[in-house]
Amino acid sequence: MHSPVVAVRARGLPFSLYCTRFRDNITPVIAKDQHRFDISSNPLDYLAIKSVLKPAVAKKTMKTNTTFKPGPLSRALFPLLLGATAIWVMPATTRAEVLVSLFSENRIAAFDETTGSYLGDFVTKGSGGISAPAGLVFGPDGNLYVASDGSNSILRYNGSTGAFIDAFVPSGSGGLARPNALEFGPDGNLYVSSSVAGGGIYRFDRTTGAFLGVFVSGGSGGLQGPNAMTFGPDQNLYVGSAPDNSVLRYNGTTGAFINAFVPNGVGGLKAPYYGLTFDGLGHMLVGGFGSSNVVRYDALTGTFVDSISGGGLKGTEAVQVGPDGDLYVVSQGTQSVLRYNLSTGAFLDAFATGIGNGAVDILFTSERAGWTGVSSTSWSDSGNWSGPVPGAIIDTTNTDTAIFDRNSPNSPLTVDAGRNIQNITFDTASVNSLTIGTVGSPSLLLTAGGTIQTTSTVVNAETINAPLVLEGD
Secondary structure: OOOOEEEEEEOOEEEEEEEOOOOOOOOEEEEOOOOEOOOOOOOOOHHHHHHHHOOOOOEEEOOOOEEEOOOOOEOOOOOOOHHHHHHOOOOOOOOOEEEEEEOOOOEEEEEEOOOOOEEEEEEOOOHHHOOOEEEEEEOOOOOEEEEEHHHOEEEEEOOOOOOEEEEEEOOOHHHOOOEEEEEEOOOOOEEEEEOOOOOOEEEEOOOOOOEEEEEEOOOHHHOOOEEEEEEOOOOOEEEEEHHHOEEEEEOOOOOOEEEEEEOOOHHHOOOOOOOEEEOOOOEEEEEEOOOOEEEEEEOOOOOEEEEEOOOOOOOEEEEEEOOOOOEEEEEHHHOEEEEEOOOOOOEEEEEEEOOOOOEEEEEEOOOOOEEOOOOOOEOOOHHHEOOOOOOEEOOOOOOOEEEEOOOOOOOOEEOOOOEEEEEEEEOOOOOOOEEEOOOOOOOEEEEEEEEEEEOOOOOOOEEEOOOEEEEOO
16 A cells, blocks of 8 residues: 655645555655654544545544644644544635736726636726725624725725625725835734825724824835835844835834834845735745845845846736746736746746736635734634634635734633634744633534645744644545
């Protein structure tokens, strides 16, 4: 009998494990890449693997108290259950899409997340008064929020169908003008950049859309016409100041200026508009519209590392790490989305071409919410997530990913009965020890083909105490 191959990913890199023994113990051995994994706790149960390889055995409950912690010789630690959850990759029945905001065409296009093929418009031209759409984000309610630059408003659409719901933030609320980037912050509220001269960062209530105040005033720390922004692993706010080619850092709680994390033009950065993200590999990635590249900086110090280009990249807009661990970049000048190896920066392919005029932001529908824990300990509480609550109740085809990438004031998490999820990702560089569920609590159900992964070598223990059930065919 041949040993099953287990495909897993650590820090976005593919690895192959081979289960070399059956019966009582299974010893994972790294092949090809020669990167070691530290495997701890009890040996993986043979029946657990059998339940995934043989659909006749519908499901198998794994042991509780499974801890995920990077070992000193490994890129990540995947103890007893990881191999079983990643063995059998079943085709998903839910279509995963990449959404692209088309500023010049007043619509949001959808592309197949696997093939890059055009699927039609997720938000049709002019729907709900959409005008010059820019930033995109999924909210705690699972719906899509769009910065409508031309109407000075934030519009909300059904997260599944794209149907217009309402103007979540009415035109000009609180003085908002030319809204661009959107982000649900660590406190659960909505943050919006205003790109007009003298514009700042505005904050709105995550439930009602009511104006809560100006979080960062225009001119603070030299801020000019802010576009791109994101909350970093340190929970502080990073903002691209395009006119002076810099990235400024602000206190994530008070909005007070901290420093110019990337001073004017360091690394050749020019006009950082919409691309600003952290890659989970110790870097901050910034898209330079004027320099037609993606510039990498050290995530802790802001020191220039290198730049990514190639593939005809021209007019860099959104920069996102995809669910597959690759880097996706909007090349506005060539009307395409280009894909690069996240670790090496090597150009891979043109993921989608002919996407439309004025492409600005991209959003993966399978890109799931990060846990904040600001509301309660409950998994099902939308106030605890920076996007849609990941997973579904009694849905064995669910393809969502739950991301734990920030410290939580509430632990252990309470798992609701019947919660199905395909993937769980821990960024242990940003999360202190965290526990999901308790012994004897309702089971957490993992969709066939799912994975549990860590994306950092920083040693912080993450424990799943809830019983884990591997779904079969």
